[in-house]
Amino acid sequence: MSNPTSSLRILATTDLHMNITGFNYATNTTGPRSTTPSLAGLAPQIAKARAEAEADDRLCLLVDNGDFLQGTPLADWLSISHHQNTHPLALVFNALRYDAIGLGNHDLDYRIDYLSKFAAQLTAPLICTNLTGTGMSNLLSAHIMTRELKTSGGTQDIKIGILSVLPPETVIWNVEELPEGAQIDDPVTCITQNAKHLREQGADLVIVLAHMGLGEQDDQTSIGDWGATALAQLACVDVIVAGHTHYRHPSDWPAARSLDPSVPVIMPGSSASHLGVLDLELKQQSSGQWRVENHVASLRSQINGGEPKILSLTAPAHQAACAYLKESIGHTPERLHSYFALLRPSKIMALTARAKAIAVQQAIQGTDVEHLPILATATARSLRGSDSASNFIDIPAGPILRRHLAGIVPFTNKVCALILSSDKLREWLEQSASAYGPQSRGPRHQPLLNPEVPMFVFDAIFGLSYVFDLSKPVGERVSDLRYDGLPIANKQRFILATNHFRAAGGGGYNKMTLPAPVTKCTTTITEALEIALHSDTCLEWMDYSPWRLKRIGTTATFDTGPAAHSCFGEIATFAPKVLKKTGFGLDRIEIEL
Template identity: 30%
Template sequence: MKPASFIYRSAEYRSGSEAATFTPASKRHFSLRLMATTDLHVSLTGYDYYRDQDTMHMGLSRTAALIEQARSEATNHMLFDNGDILQGNPLGDYAAEHRYWHNEQTGEGVHPLIGLMNMLDYDAATLGNHEFNYGLAYLEQCIAGADFPYTNANVYEVKEERYQPLLAPYILLHRKLYDADGAAAELCVGVVGVVPPQIMNWDRKHLEGHIEALDMVIVAKQAVKEARQAGADIVVLLAHCGYAEEDTPTISENAVLPLSRLAGVDALFFGHAHKLFPGEEFAGRPGVDLEQGTIHGIPAAEPGVWGSHLGLIDLELEHTTEGWSVVTGRGTVRPIFDPVSNRALVEPIAALEQAAAEAHRKTLDYIHTPVGQLDVPLHSYFSLVTDTPVVQLINEAQRYAGARLLEQTPYAALPLLSAAAPFKTGGRYGPLHYTAIVPGGLTLQHMSDIYSYANTFCIVRLDGDEVREWLEWSAGLYTTLLADEEQQSLLDAAFSPFNFDVIDGLSYRIDVSVPPRYSAEGELLHADSHRIVDMTYKGEPVTAAMEFAVATNQYRAFSTPLANPDGQRVIVDAGVENREVLIDYVRQYEHIAPIADHNWSLCYGGEQSITSVHAVFQSSPDAREWLNQHPELAFVQLEPDGFATYRMSVPVKE
């Protein structure tokens, strides 16, 4: 790639050629509305390519209606994007694989999602981790089509042992603001963006030897300082990272809390975790004021995923001849859909739907490509509470591919296991976010539905104790159950379900009567606690002396310490997507009928005078159809948000 063309020549942008009209010496007050999207994941419109149907829950063409509405309410406004726009559904995969929108001869063309962003007149954007999934050359092609500048402060290109910024570490946007009387003044807005440094692990095959990603907090601190020195009156921080209760500037994936403490930051948009801030999930957490929408006093917003919400930060500014100051600020989010009334709150913008039509048509043709035949139904409704065929299928495909890759290596004799997680399990993505495939023809759309991430296939070598520790972390999905509680929650909302690995090839039980050994972030919580019990391989107890090869993906292999304790355990880095592994497996057998082998289950190792304990969890209302196959499960009630609550009877361990 050509780094010089990747970096903006100037980090300073003006909105027009007219000179600013400055206010008199007396104090003037101005309102400025900042808006942001985050984690759009190629959701141009409200079409769910995994389910192959329209939905009212997503799509930039609907978020655009909120943008228009928010602009109409404010004289002064700016619009930003916080990253993760290029990957996340089959449209993104197709656009990257075929690059039909890019003319190789002229080097011109606009990625379909960026084309919509151009129509909406974004002011600036930053990169998310998924921007790197398809390589640096593709990233450069995509952002070259943007009519707005990109910024990132913590990714550097390695050039002859020298570091230079991949993008402008900060940008300066000059905007003319108007007060209530129509008087104008020029405001210089500094914009700084950061991305998790874990991209170096997650997309190692694309990035190693080409770039380095540094700590977000340390680098942002310097970039904010430089933006201020360069003339920024206020600074907006676009942080593509989540919130975790870590308040020190470490090499963290979720550094919002320490970032919110940086001097010189006036507004903070964040994302990556697909959550809503302000929202009840953040109640009582350090630094958070939900009523005001601030973190450590800095107005902030995290507007969900797929364009489901628009993030808003409303600033009240004061201007004198001495300069600008922020008087107050408030962060909020606005939804495109109301789950209680089950209705859309806005209609999509027709011009954007029309602009997305070609990309949509090409994607539909692509995802309808036949792959094989399914002889049994597949669904993920209960994949977090019991073994299911949909996860079984992924693990069978990975073990099949792993055996072939290991055949001619020194590791061919190692027992081969496979680790896979259920990907579509509702949660913050809503009650429609489940895999549900009926018997019949399988297409590429179904393969994306089953394995919805662009992960690549890897194999790690671990001993028996290390495999156990991996499963101990995975078992952190569950709360600690009590024998005398009826309505206790089974699932810990802080634990991301896509981190709940089922390791196939072993048999084991998860004892939910004891506290989790690890936190959701993999930190040791209770050194004496062990949830994984009765773990065996071919009927024999698993010991530290045993060694295994475990098929997995690059996220686990390169960035999860409990799956790769010393960072040296990868024995195969295939570079092929796990989804392709799944597709090849289905094509090999043509007809498939996966059956869960129930190699794992939950148990309760506490009070022995009872036969089971009860806990509740949420899933789709459609899951009721399958309850006759699960006597341990029972329907409780429908919920206002569209989910249904179910009760599970967890057997007491003998």
């Protein structure tokens, strides 16, 4: 008699970032319900996938892989408003009947007591295996669920163990939010040990919710950007749900090519862009335990508008947050937009950098480093992405509202400062330049940006001047690096005002060896902007252009919002021309480079 067989479907979301409704709080608009990603829009896909599994007598689980609690102005408002009712996302998770939820680094941004209160409102377990310390009530290190499995030989129980891990860098990124003495254990070691414990407790399968990305590294290093690849090499793990980097798998993304195709791995994008679907074929061993024999991984995007029930659960908090975001907090004498922010320095990035510099200048007064010149970064994360025409920032001259700042600063990163030499500044800028695609003389219509590098990798450093030569390989693109009009001297030292996430190597800067910050990270960038808007020196860098692209005798293309045409005068030297509309409603622009 052959061993019994069965099947299991795992549905997964990751990096939701509180995108429940698809409402754009920065522009105070709602995108087309059929195409704007949201958890409410994904809900019908979840129901459809469950119904398919039920029709096939297939056990179905729904899990989330972290970074759910932070990422929209609604999330930020909830964290400061002393909201007394059940958190709207907890209501939604419960309504969608999640079976298990893993933790992401951004879920710690509002401190552990806020997270613990949220966890107490969930019907599903909230799990993090490699975070240890005190004050972490309502957070489990591991979980075993027992479910009924319909098999070829009848019905029996299966035990499924769930583990969840954070990037090790979280202990640096969230040092101010974590309780004193908290530790983030090495994910590979932690999973190896805890998977063994789960097996000893009778777990047939071990699913790891790994809030880390997939990379080309073939060793077992486990930092945030590619740690899930290392975990996928462990024989003790049956299934990996990856995330953190906002990429998708399965895909043709080169960094995922090092994965063993026999290992079930899924990475369903971000902001509810996709539902991950893993279908596992199981076979019971002679020992009685179940093992994965085969699998199929796929991604599904939403099929229609938002589920009304889900939208109604968030309505009261949504309306209150919108009222708060209408408050005026400053004034701009001119239009601020992000349409050409990687083509030429934008005034939005100048304002953000100036706000950081002001905050750091105040923080170092009276210290032994106050004599050092202050530079400041502004990241293209401020662009909020480029896959939708509504994602670009466009603030008219006049009042600056709270919702405008929400568009400029989508995360609760804090201002901090590093002391860097000229060599490190050049290395920083070379990493930034990796956001551009390779350009060569002659060929036309070459994409300006590198599709394999997220836009938030790009940092402008204000206070310097420099040139990017995109005909050169990454690592050799930065030239004519100057401070105050003069070439930077070897080993000359500067204070760089940046954010604590970047200072810890976040967003692709983990290969750099960076010193510890010289200022404590307490002021958020949003708070720094509010303070700067009332400063006499706020607009000092608005007309300052720290960098330019070297002309190499070719043409390149990039996508931008359709309203950008009214600003073409700002980039007249590039001779911009609209080539066509993209599938996302953007204008594809040709420029002379």
